[in-house]
Amino acid sequence: MDMSTPMGRGPKMKLVMVGNGMAGVRTLEELLKLAPDLYDITVFGAEPHPNYNRILLSPVLAGEQTVDDIILNPTDWYAENNIHLYLGKKVVKIDRSARYVEADDGTRAEYDRLLLATGSNPFMLPVPGADLPGVISFRDIADVDAMVRASSQYRHAVVIGGGLLGLEAANGLMKRGMDVTVVHIGPWLMERQLDEPAARLLQKSLEEKGMKFLLQKQTAELVRGESGRVAAITFKDGDSAPADLVVMAVGIRPNTELAESAGLHCNRGIVVNDTMQTFDPRIYSIGECAAHRGIAYGLVAPLFEQAKVAANHLAHYGIGRYQGSVTSTKLKVTGIDLFSAGDFIGGEGTESILYSDPIGGVYKKLVLKDNKLVGGVMYGDTVDGAWYFSLLRDGKNVSELRDHLMFGQDHCGNLGHQGINKAATMTDDMEVCGCNGVCKGDIVKAIREKGLFTLEDVRKHTKASSSCGSCTGLVEQILAVTAGGDYSATPKTKSMCGCTDHTHEAVREAIRQNKLLTIPQVMTFMEWRTPNGCASCRPALNYYLISTWPGEAEDDPQSRFINERAHANIQRDGSYSVIPRMWGGQTTPAELRRIADVAEKYAIPTVKVTGGQRIDLLGVKKEDLPKVWADLDMPSGHAYGKALRTVKTCVGSEWCRFGTQDSTQMGIDLEKVFFKMWAPHKVKLAVSGCPRNCAEVAIKDVGIIGVDSGWEIYVAGNGGIKTEVAQFLVKVKTADEVLEYSGAFLQLYREEARYLDRTVHYVERVGLDYVKKKILDDADNRRALYERLLFALSVERDPWVERAREGKLKHEFETVAA
Amino acid sequence: MNNWTDILDVNDIPKLGARVVRHGSLDIAVFRTADDEIFALEDRCPHKGGPLSQGIVHGRKVACPMHNWNIELDSGCAVAPDQGCAREFPIKVEGSRVWLDLSAVERVAA
Numbered sequence: 012m013d014m015s016t017p018m019g020r021g022p023k024m025k026l027v028m029v030g031n032g033m034a035g036v037r038t039l040e041e042l043l044k045l046a047p048d049l050y051d052i053t054v055f056g057a058e059p060h061p062n063y064n065r066i067l068l069s070p071v072l073a074g075e076q077t078v079d080d081i082i083l084n085p086t087d088w089y090a091e092n093n094i095h096l097y098l099g100k101k102v103v104k105i106d107r108s109a110r111y112v113e114a115d116d117g118t119r120a121e122y123d124r125l126l127l128a129t130g131s132n133p134f135m136l137p138v139p140g141a142d143l144p145g146v147i148s149f150r151d152i153a154d155v156d157a158m159v160r161a162s163s164q165y166r167h168a169v170v171i172g173g174g175l176l177g178l179e180a181a182n183g184l185m186k187r188g189m190d191v192t193v194v195h196i197g198p199w200l201m202e203r204q205l206d207e208p209a210a211r212l213l214q215k216s217l218e219e220k221g222m223k224f225l226l227q228k229q230t231a232e233l234v235r236g237e238s239g240r241v242a243a244i245t246f247k248d249g250d251s252a253p254a255d256l257v258v259m260a261v262g263i264r265p266n267t268e269l270a271e272s273a274g275l276h277c278n279r280g281i282v283v284n285d286t287m288q289t290f291d292p293r294i295y296s297i298g299e300c301a302a303h304r305g306i307a308y309g310l311v312a313p314l315f316e317q318a319k320v321a322a323n324h325l326a327h328y329g330i331g332r333y334q335g336s337v338t339s340t341k342l343k344v345t346g347i348d349l350f351s352a353g354d355f356i357g358g359e360g361t362e363s364i365l366y367s368d369p370i371g372g373v374y375k376k377l378v379l380k381d382n383k384l385v386g387g388v389m390y391g392d393t394v395d396g397a398w399y400f401s402l403l404r405d406g407k408n409v410s411e412l413r414d415h416l417m418f419g420q421d422h423c424g425n426l427g428h429q430g431i432n433k434a435a436t437m438t439d440d441m442e443v444c445g446c447n448g449v450c451k452g453d454i455v456k457a458i459r460e461k462g463l464f465t466l467e468d469v470r471k472h473t474k475a476s477s478s479c480g481s482c483t484g485l486v487e488q489i490l491a492v493t494a495g496g497d498y499s500a501t502p503k504t505k506s507m508c509g510c511t512d513h514t515h516e517a518v519r520e521a522i523r524q525n526k527l528l529t530i531p532q533v534m535t536f537m538e539w540r541t542p543n544g545c546a547s548c549r550p551a552l553n554y555y556l557i558s559t560w561p562g563e564a565e566d567d568p569q570s571r572f573i574n575e576r577a578h579a580n581i582q583r584d585g586s587y588s589v590i591p592r593m594w595g596g597q598t599t600p601a602e603l604r605r606i607a608d609v610a611e612k613y614a615i616p617t618v619k620v621t622g623g624q625r626i627d628l629l630g631v632k633k634e635d636l637p638k639v640w641a642d643l644d645m646p647s648g649h650a651y652g653k654a655l656r657t658v659k660t661c662v663g664s665e666w667c668r669f670g671t672q673d674s675t676q677m678g679i680d681l682e683k684v685f686f687k688m689w690a691p692h693k694v695k696l697a698v699s700g701c702p703r704n705c706a707e708v709a710i711k712d713v714g715i716i717g718v719d720s721g722w723e724i725y726v727a728g729n730g731g732i733k734t735e736v737a738q739f740l741v742k743v744k745t746a747d748e749v750l751e752y753s754g755a756f757l758q759l760y761r762e763e764a765r766y767l768d769r770t771v772h773y774v775e776r777v778g779l780d781y782v783k784k785k786i787l788d789d790a791d792n793r794r795a796l797y798e799r800l801l802f803a804l805s806v807e808r809d810p811w812v813e814r815a816r817e818g819k820l821k822h823e824f825e826t827v828a829a
Numbered sequence: 830m831n832n833w834t835d836i837l838d839v840n841d842i843p844k845l846g847a848r849v850v851r852h853g854s855l856d857i858a859v860f861r862t863a864d865d866e867i868f869a870l871e872d873r874c875p876h877k878g879g880p881l882s883q884g885i886v887h888g889r890k891v892a893c894p895m896h897n898w899n900i901e902l903d904s905g906c907a908v909a910p911d912q913g914c915a916r917e918f919p920i921k922v923e924g925s926r927v928w929l930d931l932s933a934v935e936r937v938a939a
Contacts, residue, residue: 461910471910472910474896541887541888542863542888543845543863543887543888544887545885545887545888545892546884546885546887546892546897546899549885549887550885568843568846569843569844569845569846569885569886570845570885572885572894573883573884573894576883577883581880581883581894581895583877583895585878585879585880585883822841822842822843822848826848826849826850826851826856827836827837827841827848827849827850827851827859828850828851828852829834829836829850829851829852829857829929829931829934
């Protein structure tokens, strides 16, 4: 079979897409981004509408939005991209040997590649009367039109199915003024997403809105009225209810009819592999019709992941793989707050934490297994849904958080503003992202106008939540409220960046196992999909290399952020700041004189004392940096790097009447030993000479408190975005032990944390018990870690000395005159 | 009229890096990709004026050091959805020498 492809020469290849829904069109959008001219594209859609947001049919039914509001790609879009669009034509035949498809009206289109995105069909109960006028499903715009028409003429609506879709339909019909009864075969509503207590609360509040429920009822027949239209519903137990409109929402079935007729292997969906190919490699399938590893997904986010992968292969990049998704659910009924994810029922080997306030209408259940969150249900208060979901997805060890877990992220030491306001109650002018000054209105506008669905999209377009990330939960909520709730599914593992599908851990492991020493080696070995990475992965790779193979791996200045390349901090006007090292925050008159002289000689506009007990010279011109360093004649302060920053100290027993230990000398010793230490992120230490703690050790990566009988070591504190009190690790007797235990902890962090994780993030992920096991319980391992750190530091040199005295990388600081 | 001027050697610019060429008060960032392609842009990000020469070069793009906008080296324009363009200047490479058309620079500086 000829699978070769004309690239840019000769006639274009032909791509035909059957199905014009969200997943399919997203694939085309991704494909056009990668390879705009590779294909002649033809699209067949059975509906008479261009691609619209099916998730938002519920708000349209409820009268909260119009059909125009939910169109994602108007017909102009197809024209602009030279896509032949056939609307209202249903493809009925695929000829795989002659490679064409044929629609019900005889329209034919030939293909080189075929994309089946036929979606799903609503399942209709095979009961007598199911074909009567007035009996419909809830799947497309035509169904919504039929419901809206019925609501203006009739009174009694019956919705069969008390799942997500059924309740949204019932809510919409109720808002349109109908008297609505929901019939459900199960013992409680939404049993696939809710446990019984949560479902009871939901039922109660829907009943308060006027909805009626008939649970554990099996439909026997739909009864025809005099007009020929449905008039009533009867049940197997003999009861009946009036029904002028019956909406069946009992589930969907992947639409595989066409694929099956063409002889493609189907098993509860069109079976596809990780590259979204069917058993015929020319034919791809994505969306609700496709069965990937036995699962046909029905939520937007996994389908968009699939779209990305399919597009990547259609564009001949050939490097993406879809590996399945974990999903979560939110119900889109105004005024009802509900969230569920993962295994929320629990079973053998799981434990549950429950919070139940039936009067206040709040219910929360979290299911844990092996100290990890595996599922949860929330009703009435879903502010922390996104946070729980991220804990679940990352498989974080939550044993440390257990006591507070139920009360949400705010009670776990985060002073950011995640989840304090509920997105729905915020006004448009309220600020969501403090870092980038983005208000709720900006985000809502971008979501609506640009048709955004994922957190990544919102970050790219608005910058909200793209800096410190503390508003991520809030942005996700706004996304849920604005774009519909099915947004939040994400791939099971988080890749390093868009250049690769590999995780940080996998990349590190490969570097270690295969002794990779340069960035190009890693990229080749791990099959990077970009030629030389991006500004996100290159600094991470550079750190992983030099920390894994100190002295052997190449430190690549071009893969370091400017601050670490220039060894000074870039300021908003393009000038730099210089902070010389003062061991333990102690200085001398001679150093102060040199600093003063340098500030005058180079006309440095601002001199400031920092929070870490250092002196900052701000506004230095880049070309002056080597001369400034030479004149200062002090070591690099590394205030610009993901590196050991400062060891802050109090004066301690030498001067202080309360001091029990010589904290200043301890701080100087620590700083001299750990000097030049690169790390996944910045590292700050402090030493206090007594428990009065004047050096503020509780918010440092490593904090030491002197007590009468020795030293207490605290780790993983943080004073920044995520304020976190350091946790007690161990008490030791001697200064040497302080060095060894602190060093071993820092080396563990250097070896295992993801790039840009502070110690607080790392310890939160692995758990303090793990750290104790590695450092306290295993003395050999502790010494080995400390030895590895000392070795890594022994090959590092002071970058200021190299540049100021030895002319290293001169070109970095010189401009060329022209 | 063109005013082609020999400004530096390709090897004066680090691979995946940039040098700043100063003409009067105007800074021009001259970039070199992994494949030794050379590009010249005004050293000002269209976003908030960050010095593009200080960014990380990847593929045919540079990431601004200030807020991580990605700028296409061949057009000077930001990668969507960001919007805006840095001014580009005509440049040519002969042998290992890089030539800049100063007349274009002067039109801007004037």
